[in-house]
Amino acid sequence: MAHPAFRRVPHALGAVAVMLVASIMLAACTSQTGAERPPEPGDAAVAKVDGKTVWTSDVKREAVAQGLIGEGEPLDASSDLFRRVLDEVVDQKLLATEALKRKLDKDPIAQKRLAAARERILGDMLVESVVSDAVNDNAIRGLYQEQLKLAKQSEEIRARQIVVATQVDAEAIKKLLTTGASFEALAMERSTDAATRFNGGDLGYFTTDVMPEAYEANLKTAKTGEVVGPFAVDGGFAVVKVEDRRLEQPITLESARPQIVRFLTYDQVRDLLEKLRSRAKIQTLIRAPQDVPGQPKEPADAPKAAPAAPAAATPAPKAPPAKAAAK
Incomplete structure (x- = not known):
């Protein structure tokens, strides 16, 4: 199972739900802070909903969350895709505002869901910060050169x-x-x-x-x-x-880059989680499953389940094999 920091809601309704709770928190913060400012350098206002600004970054973030563009990819504000996602962001803000009017955010269940959404967002931000610092061009080139040295050319x-x-x-x-x-x-x-x-x-x-x-x-x-x-x-x-x-001709750096980035990203998140777990006091309060007489058992040679590890859209990558680096 993916770690919460890397979990993504797979369907459109799920995306609306997550954006809704995030919008509720944003709306509450905005009402307290007064004047709105661009949340990111160079951000541009693209719409207003009851006086509240929708920024270019809001639309791009939603497009990334839905898997319509990759992280860091451009999204032309004049494109049909941008306008479609903008309409969805506007709808989400309207839903969030109406939910606040109905005081749905005061419900105990809503409070738990808002808190869970906040934890996911903060976890994502921490992961993004750690990865952006560590997975840079020098690290990518370093691993690429290391794999070239290990590669055996057929x-x-x-x-x-x-x-x-x-x-x-x-x-x-x-x-x-x-x-x-x-x-x-x-x-x-x-x-x-x-x-x-x-x-x-x-x-x-x-x-x-x-x-x-x-x-x-x-x-x-x-x-x-x-x-x-x-x-x-x-x-x-x-x-x-x-x-x-x-x-045999070695793989080019540009061809190897996506695999290297996935490996370095996983490596950084794994190390981060190991450090956090080592410093935390974690108690599992559920009992291990007990053997039931007559219940079918896995054969002795059955593969063991992989330990839970953070993963985004792909399984945990292995280090780029030396053989692969030479192709």
């Missing part, structure tokens, strides 16, 4: 293939190639492999460990320019030409 092969139904047909293809026939032309004319036929049989660059065993066995020692086969494959017999061999 050899990549670029090859073309012609797949035909029988070994006799494949031998005939190979004989034509020895007389100077174009491999690409024969692939387009004779190959039965729909995935590669129309690009001249081009398989692109690959490492042999991701290919069927027959390819790995026949290509691992083949030299550049050599025609290999025929050998049996799914769908018939293949004749393969090795066009190039090179060391």
Whole structure:
């Protein structure tokens, strides 16, 4: 289960409910502080609801909460999306104002829900603060370089293939190639492999460990320019030409960045929660489940449940594997 600091309400009604309690708290604060000021530098007023200002940041925050844009992504105030979310924010403020008029915020249950919403918001703010300080470009580049050093570069092969139904047909293809026939032309004319036929049989660059065993066995020692086969494959017999061999190219920093950011974010939140738990006195007041005679039990080799850990929209990421960093 996701930690409250990373919990998000998945449906539109849930989002309205959370925004409603937040709006009630905001409305109460605004009525006490008097004049409104831009909540963020460069913020612009985009609407007023009964004299209370709706800011650009209010609309962007709601769009992020609904998953319509990512954190930090721009949202053009002239776009249809902005206007649609603005209408929703206005509706939420109207609902919150009406709830205050009806004194729903005084109800004990409402007080508990408001307090829970406040805790979620404060938890989110703490997490955002910790992550923004630690997950910076230097940290991302540092982990990327560390993974490159650990990565083992395999050899990549670029090859073309012609797949035909029988070994006799494949031998005939190979004989034509020895007389100077174009491999690409024969692939387009004779190959039965729909995935590669129309690009001249081009398989692109690959490492042999991701290919069927027959390819790995026949290509691992083949030299550049050599025609290999025929050998049996799914769908018939293949004749393969090795066009190039090179060391596997490492993944670029920009391609690796999202995975690295997820890992560093999880790492920071995990460390924060471990420190907070170590300093807090936590008592669990519910009993552990007891064995009931006749109740089915998990087999001894069943995987253990993962410990509760903070996660946003994705499971807790592992450190970027050295192998992956090299692809």
